[in-house]
Amino acid sequence: MLKNVLILALLAFALPGKAQPAYGAPAPAAPEIRVPVVGISTNIPYDLTWVPGYGVTSVPSFSVEYFPARWERWTVGADVEWPMWKHWKTHRFLQINNLTLWTRRYFHTRARDSRPEGLYLLGNANAVRYGIGYDKKGWEGEGLGASVGLGYKRGIGDSRWFWDAGIALGAFFARQDPYVWGNDASGWYYYDYYGDPDEFKARNQRLFWVGPTRIYVSVGIDLQRKKKH
Amino acid sequence: MHWKSFISVLLPLAILCGCQIDPPLHLRRLAETDVELKMEFDVDMMWQIDWQTEWVFDWDTEILGEVGYSMPEAIRLHTYPLGPDDERRSHQVNNFYGTHGRVHLFAGTHDMLFHNIGSEVNLFRSEDDLADQHAYTRVIASGLQDSHPVETLQQKAAGGSKVDEEEFTESVAFEPDELFSMYDPAYVISDNLDDYEFIDGRYILRIKGELRAATFIYLIQIALKNNYGRVIGCMGGAALTGVAEGVNLMDRVTHTETVSIPFDVFINRESDPDLLGARVLTFGIPGCNPYDEASVAATESAHNLILSITYSTGTYKNIRVDITDKLRELPTGGVITLELDVDDFPPGGDDPPVPEGGGFNAVIGEWAEEVGSTTIVN
Numbered sequence: 334m335l336k337n338v339l340i341l342a343l344l345a346f347a348l349p350g351k352a353q354p355a356y357g358a359p360a361p362a363a364p365e366i367r368v369p370v371v372g373i374s375t376n377i378p379y380d381l382t383w384v385p386g387y388g389v390t391s392v393p394s395f396s397v398e399y400f401p402a403r404w405e406r407w408t409v410g411a412d413v414e415w416p417m418w419k420h421w422k423t424h425r426f427l428q429i430n431n432l433t434l435w436t437r438r439y440f441h442t443r444a445r446d447s448r449p450e451g452l453y454l455l456g457n458a459n460a461v462r463y464g465i466g467y468d469k470k471g472w473e474g475e476g477l478g479a480s481v482g483l484g485y486k487r488g489i490g491d492s493r494w495f496w497d498a499g500i501a502l503g504a505f506f507a508r509q510d511p512y513v514w515g516n517d518a519s520g521w522y523y524y525d526y527y528g529d530p531d532e533f534k535a536r537n538q539r540l541f542w543v544g545p546t547r548i549y550v551s552v553g554i555d556l557q558r559k560k561k562h
Numbered sequence: 563m564h565w566k567s568f569i570s571v572l573l574p575l576a577i578l579c580g581c582q583i584d585p586p587l588h589l590r591r592l593a594e595t596d597v598e599l600k601m602e603f604d605v606d607m608m609w610q611i612d613w614q615t616e617w618v619f620d621w622d623t624e625i626l627g628e629v630g631y632s633m634p635e636a637i638r639l640h641t642y643p644l645g646p647d648d649e650r651r652s653h654q655v656n657n658f659y660g661t662h663g664r665v666h667l668f669a670g671t672h673d674m675l676f677h678n679i680g681s682e683v684n685l686f687r688s689e690d691d692l693a694d695q696h697a698y699t700r701v702i703a704s705g706l707q708d709s710h711p712v713e714t715l716q717q718k719a720a721g722g723s724k725v726d727e728e729e730f731t732e733s734v735a736f737e738p739d740e741l742f743s744m745y746d747p748a749y750v751i752s753d754n755l756d757d758y759e760f761i762d763g764r765y766i767l768r769i770k771g772e773l774r775a776a777t778f779i780y781l782i783q784i785a786l787k788n789n790y791g792r793v794i795g796c797m798g799g800a801a802l803t804g805v806a807e808g809v810n811l812m813d814r815v816t817h818t819e820t821v822s823i824p825f826d827v828f829i830n831r832e833s834d835p836d837l838l839g840a841r842v843l844t845f846g847i848p849g850c851n852p853y854d855e856a857s858v859a860a861t862e863s864a865h866n867l868i869l870s871i872t873y874s875t876g877t878y879k880n881i882r883v884d885i886t887d888k889l890r891e892l893p894t895g896g897v898i899t900l901e902l903d904v905d906d907f908p909p910g911g912d913d914p915p916v917p918e919g920g921g922f923n924a925v926i927g928e929w930a931e932e933v934g935s936t937t938i939v940n
Contacts, residue, residue, distance in 0.1 A: 464583035466585070468647075514645075516646040516647075524588070525651065
């Protein structure tokens with residue numbers, strides 16, 4: 334959760350501040366409105382989750398949705414999950430660096446000064462690298478996935494806060510190496526490979542998954558900027 | 563500006579994601595190992611110390627072979643690299659001729675099993691690739707022919723035997739060949755070259771071990787009292803009942819399932835026409851480690867010797883003798899001497915004639931039909 338806070342802070346620095354009029358320019362004549370630009374959120378089930386074999390843990394997640402001004406129904410966004418938990422003494426590792434780029438197509442046309450809301454279709458593409466270990470064995474690898482899904486986004490009252498939920502189905506392909514702890518004087522971890530070392534190829538084990546690839550129940554906030562009406 | 567905002571959010575995330583994935587992984591070193599096995603089967607220790615005095619049968623070694631064990635022709639090495647919780651992770655098999663070989667093994671901890679191969683009778687199986695290896699022989703018949711109980715002179719003097727009047731229901735299996743094995747669990751193949759010998763430009767690790775017998779030899783001799791030429795041999799064969807169907811080569815515990823083992827009985831009319839002699843190999847007493855006295859004592863078993871007695875009248879009769887006590891006294895093999903009074907099983911008018919031609923076996927019941935195929939992996 335601390336990482337989430339850090340990211341929010343970085344985001345605050347990154348977002349442009351109040352627009353300054355050019356030196357000597359006349360004052361704007363038209364009134365200004367606050368236009369939602371970016372929605373940021375975190376996936377609650379990931380933030381406190383249970384990983385089979387590993388136990389209860391947190392998968393810090395962060396999602397950004399950008400609302401292009403000229404796109405009334407389309408948005409683009411990105412998700413990042415990055416747990417980097419390493420428990421060397423108990424040989425438990427949960428390291429996932431996942432980046433998902435996605436686009437949404439809402440069914441309702443939004444007004445210029447409102448956030449996109451309601452039911453939407455979702456298209457995802459993700460890349461991940463991971464290192465997961467428990468019971469003195471584990472896997473390290475990289476993978477790619479693609480999926481389509483359905484979601485629903487709704488504001489919370491009249492505030493800038495919103496909740497967002499959805500599910501995606503698709504395929505995920507990864508190449509990985511299983512490994513085991515050596516339990517020897519070196520303390521090393523070894524590839525779980527017992528063939529000819531000259532014929533060893535890293536990432537030789539393949540993982541292919543078809544089914545649910547993403548599920549989220551997120552809570553977030555819209556960041557706005559002032560624009561002329 | 564908006565795209566810059568978007569990128570400025572993703573950039574720190576990408577930096578955060580740049581952390582290293584742990585733990586770093588290593589490839590196990592493949593060690594060249596020089597395997598040197600010794601044979602530990604001092605029959606003076608396994609059998610009776612005075613077995614040579616006890617064994618009086620004129621055994622023709624040129625025709626019948628040695629009464630003791632012989633050197634194995636080839637050895638198979640099973641290695642099971644162990645995981646962090648000492649669980650078997652893999653299974654490798656290496657074969658080499660004689661008792662000396664050079665094999666490549668991964669550095670690390672292994673369960674290692676050596677046993678001899680080359681026999682067409684001894685078969686090996688395991689429940690799965692990582693499970694313990696078992697040795698056994700193929701079942702050839704569902705049971706034995708009927709037989710008449712006979713007591714030895716010793717039993718009669720002691721007040722009778724425990725001969726079971728019931729028929730035997732166990733299967734009949736091939737007599738195993740000589741089998742030796744050595745199991746060394748959690749053997750460490752060093753990753754440190756200081757533990758190796760530098761020979762001909764190569765680092766070689768020496769592994770030494772001692773093979774022990776996994777099949778046990780019983781030398782059986784039957785002195786025929788009051789024979790007067792009536793019994794001329796045991797042409798219809800013999801069988802030993804109640805012995806283990808096989809053995810777990812890892813822990814040396816014999817199977818609880820029992821079988822009867824058929825074997826040949828010989829007579830040397832020139833040296834002693836009233837003495838029958840035989841050599842039979844078995845996996846031993848069922849359900850125990852024959853090398854462990856406590857393990858043997860904790861089991862119960864019954865053993866009968868079935869003999870197809872051939873008479874000078876051209877007929878034969880199957881008799882059975884309870885040898886439970888004698889066999890259990892010798893869990894790793896030895897000499898069993900019996901004295902039978904031929905007056906207890908004289909030739910009778912109801913005895914069937916000995917079939918013409920050799921190779922008949924009057925002890926075994928219905929021979930099992932061979933179904934399917936057996937693959938012998940060498």
